[in-house]
Amino acid sequence: MxxxxxxxxxxxxxxxxxxxxxxxxxxxxxxxxxxxxxxxxxxxxxxxxxxxxxxxxxxxxxxxxxxxxxxxxxxxxxxxxxxxxxxxxxxxxxxxxxxxxxxxxxxxxxxxxxxxxxxxxxxxxxxxxxxxxELRTNVLIIEDEPIIAADIEGLVEDLGHSVDNIAATHKDAVSAVSEKKPGLILADVQLADGSSGIEAVEEITKTLNVPVIFITAFPERLLTGDKPEPAYLISKPFKPGNVKAAISQALFFHDA
Structure with a gap:
């Protein structure tokens, strides 16, 4: 040959x-x-x-x-x-x-x-x-279940990042961003008061270029094929390793 x-x-x-x-x-x-x-x-x-x-x-x-x-x-x-x-x-x-x-x-x-x-x-x-x-940053968690939010917070901190806020509603999430801009958002889809994590993220990212990871029990709500879909989507119940890998990848490949 x-x-x-x-x-x-x-x-x-x-x-x-x-x-x-x-x-x-x-x-x-x-x-x-x-x-x-x-x-x-x-x-x-x-x-x-x-x-x-x-x-x-x-x-x-x-x-x-x-x-x-x-x-x-x-x-x-x-x-x-x-x-x-x-x-x-x-x-x-x-x-x-x-x-x-x-x-x-x-x-x-x-x-x-x-x-x-x-x-x-x-x-x-x-x-x-x-x-x-190089990637160390501050994080906003949008999650209405306290136990799940605490688990995600622990994973985030294990990677050396800091959690500034944990928001349980659309309103809380938008308010948290107005107080301090995050370098990463981890968001649930369905929130405590019936509001939408998707809509909260859409509102936030209109004015803020930030990587987003959705962690949800309802992936079908985001994987419709009808419009741009998230690059990082993790299904609940999640594996800690998958969340950590997604965080590193989202931060590394985000073109700020």
Whole structure:
């Protein structure tokens, strides 16, 4: 099988990875092209005992690391999530993107980066910690059940965030936002006085750009297909891990 047949299926994903790593489409594509030219010219040899994808990414990072790759200054037109990634130290950034973007396990990351598996775990933990610090914010919980609200508050605080208000009605939620703007909203759909968490969120987000996660026993009320639907929707009863993952993702990918 030729080089093209072997590695071509992985090139679109390598370009995606390279663009995320460098923060630039043109710069990322240049690194991929340089790596491929070195491969074709025989200047670099791929390890034959690795899968094609692992070997290709390993070769690419070798080229990237030895050409003086550095963290670039923030670009005015760069999306906020991309800026957050590029604030990570280079090795942590590589490990984070290989895991989050490419779905690689710590064992695969260790092979790609030529490091011990234990160090891959360490880099991922450091990246997660750095991102959590970067994302730390204040939260508004819109929930009418005190026990559920307390559970959500505990999950939020476990991640290092602070809860400013817990609102049980539409009116309370709007009032809470007027007192202090939240960086994240977690909202139920049906509230204590019969009011709607959906309508409360719609009113709030008319003037405030904030990520929202709905946690509800009535997901069908939001998943109608008739209008834009929420990106983050968790059904009750919820699993703590799902809520924590949704919080991290909503904050990380929100383009403030």
């Amino acid at each position: 030729s080089l093209v047949e072997t590695y071509a299926p992985h090139l679109p994903y390598l370009r995606r990875f390279s663009r995320a790593l460098t923060g630039s489409q043109s710069e990322g594509d240049t690194y991929v092209r340089t790596a491929l030219e070195a491969l074709v010219a025989g200047d670099i040899v791929l390890e034959g005992d690795l899968s094609p994808k692992i070997a290709l990414y390993q070769m690419f990072l070798t080229i990237w690391s030895t050409t003086g790759a550095k963290l670039e200054a923030d670009r005015e037109d760069e999306a906020v999530p991309a800026k957050r990634v590029r604030k990570l130290p280079p090795t942590s950034r590589q490990a984070f993107l290989l895991n989050a973007l490419e779905g690689m396990t710590p064992a695969d990351i260790a092979k790609v980066m030529n490091i011990a598996p234990e160090y891959a775990d360490t880099l991922l933990a450091e990246a997660e910690s750095d991102i959590e610090k």
